[in-house]
Amino acid sequence: MEDAAGRPGQRIDRWLWCARFSKSRSLAVALVQSGRMRVNGARISKASRNLHPGDVLTFPLGPHIRVIEVVSLGLRRGPASEAQTLYRDLEPPAPSGKPEATGEAAAGRTTGTGRPTKRERRQTDALKESR
Known part of the structure; x- marks a missing residue:
């Protein structure tokens, strides 16, 4: 689709679906209508809004706020590797909360973090038997 200036465009709900930000077009429509x-800082609520290459999208997706620049328009919903070529992520990657990712050594489990390991269970059994 082209706009009045002759630039190629695509409906935002279809682009979100092609770029794999939503599992279906109806979920993409619901995201836009929320x-x-x-788009470029202006709040939108209509799924029929056309996107053009160079537009910047800001929207919540799960626990994160995504900031995406549209690089190209999608012709089909292809594999994830093809979908990643449609946009550029402008948000820097957040450091994960895992100790291995931050370079800290795992000091052990904290209290109340689930089931004990086999080693911890054996230590607990040995402590109970020594009483």
Whole structure:
């Protein structure tokens, strides 16, 4: 589709589906109609809004706020590797909370973090038997 200036464009709900930000077009429509989607800083609520290469999208997706620049328009919903060529992520990657990722050594489990390991269970059994 082209706009009045002759630039190629695509409906935002279809682009979100092609770029694999939503599992279906109806979920993409619901995301846009929620009123939390911004295109180039302007809040939108209509799924019929056309996107053009160079537009910047800001929207919540799960626990994160995504900031995406549209690089190209999608012709089909292909594999994830093809979908990643449609956009550029402008948000820097957040450091994960895992100790291995931050370079800290795992000091052991903290209290209340689930089932004990086999080693911890054996230590508990040995402590109970020594009483």
